[in-house]
Amino acid sequence: MLQLHCLIQSILSIISVSYFLIVALWLLPQNVVIDQLLAPVRPFFFFFHLDQRWAFYAHFDRKTNCHYSGELTFDDGTVMIVEPPRLDKLSYFEGIRKEKSIVLFTYYLGNQWDYHDCAKYLTRPFENSLNPPKYLSLNKFWSDIPVPGSNSLYSREHPPPHDQMTHLFTYDLKKASEK
C-alpha cells in the first residue's frame, strides 16, 4: 500500500512539474529554441485547450471607440437599419446579458470573424421568403478617445460622438445564398 502511495505521488509530481514547465515555456516570449521544445506537446495542449495567455489589457493599440450600423435592403426596395447590440442602448441587465456579443463585434469583426458570418447573423432575423433581404451595407462609426490630459470637453461619462464613418462592406445576400 505504501509503495502504491509512493508510486502515485511520484506520478503526480512528474505531471505537476511537467505541466508548469510547459506552461512557463508557453508564456515566455517565443523564440526558435522554445518553439522546438514545445513542438511535441503543442498539439496536445491545443486539443485540450490547455494553451493559455493571461495578459489582461497588457498590450493594446486601440485608441478609438466605435459602433456598427447596417442598412438592410429588401427585395422590394425598402431599407431597414440593423444594429448589433450596443451597451449604451441597452438596459443595465441586458448590457450584462449581452456582454459576450458586444465583445464579439468590438474585438473580432474584421479580424477573426469574417464579414460573411457577420452579415448572415445580422440578417437572419429578417429572413422572409416573400420579401427576402437583398443587400447588407455595414458601416463602422467611430471617434478617437480624448488624449490623456488633453483637457478635452469630453469625459468617460460623456464621450465624444462617433462622428467618423468607415464603410466596411456591402454584402450581396442573394448571391451568397445561391453559392
Add this chain to the structure above:
Amino acid sequence: MKSIWLNWVNFWFRPISPASIGVYRILIALFLLQTFIFQIGGDFLSWFGKDSFISIENLKHTFWQDRPRLDIMLLFYQQDWAMKAYFYSLIGASLCLLIGFATRFSAGYLCLGLISMQNHCAAYANGGDNLMHFATLFLTFSAAGDYLAVDQIIQIKKNQDSETIGMDTWAQRMLQLQLAVVYANSFFSKMISPTWYDGSAVYYTMHYEELYHLPAFGIFDNILICRILGWLTLLIEGSMFSLVWIPRLRYYVLGAAVLLHLGMNFTLNLPVFEFVFIASLIVFVPGEVTDGIVRRFAKILRTPFLKST
C-alpha cells in the same frame, strides 16, 4: 536529498481540510450557472448551433488553424435539439457540482464541456471563462465533494473513509499554482509595456465604451490617478504570485486582490470575470479558516446542516 523529497511530499500531498476547495466548488458552480442560464441561455444556438455567429468553416480555418481540437459538439451540432439537450446536460452537471453530487464526475463532465464550448466558439470566452475551465479540471481530482456536499453525506452514511493518497491536496496545490501563473503572466506582460507606467493603459481601458459599467465620477479622466492605479495593479498582481506564499502576508495580499477585482468589476462590464477571480483566491485560504467562517455564517443563519456533518 531525502529532506527535499519529504518537503516536496509535505507541500503536495499532506492531507488538508477540504473546506476551502468545497466552498470554491460551490462558487464555481454558481458562476457556471450564471453564465449558462443568464448570459448564454437564450442565445445558445447563436453561439454554438449550426447557424452560429462563427461558421464551422471559419472556425476550423481561422481559429483552429486546421489543428485537431476537442469539440464534443461537433458530433451533433447539425441537430438543434441535440445541441439543446447537451446544453441542458451541462446545466444539470453544474447543479450537481453545486450540491456536490457525483462531484468528480460532474466537474470532469463540465471540464470537457467547457473545453468544447471554447474550442467551438473561442470568441465567447473571456479570462474568467478560461479560468473556470481550469478550475473544473482541477476540481475533478480534488476533495471538493467532501465539504457541504451530498457526496459527503453519502460517504458518512456508508461509513467510508475519504482517500488518503493525497491527490486532493495535489489538486488544490495545482489550483494555487495555476492562479499564481495567471497573475505572473499578467504582471510580466504589463511590466514590459510602458503604458502601464504612464497611466495610459488604465486610462484607455476605462474609456472603452463597450466595457462601461458604473459611473466613476471623473476619476479615470485624471491621468495621475490612472497612473497610480496602474502601479497599484502591478503591485497587487506582482504580490499575487510571490508574497501570497508567505503566511504572514497572505491575507493582506488576498485582501488587496479582492479590492482590485471589486474595483474593476465596479467600473468594467465584465460579468462573472472578476468574481471568478475573487472566488479563486479562496484556494489560498487554509481549510480550517474557511470552515470557521462557514460555521459562523451557519450559526447566524441558524442552519442545522453543519451540525450533522
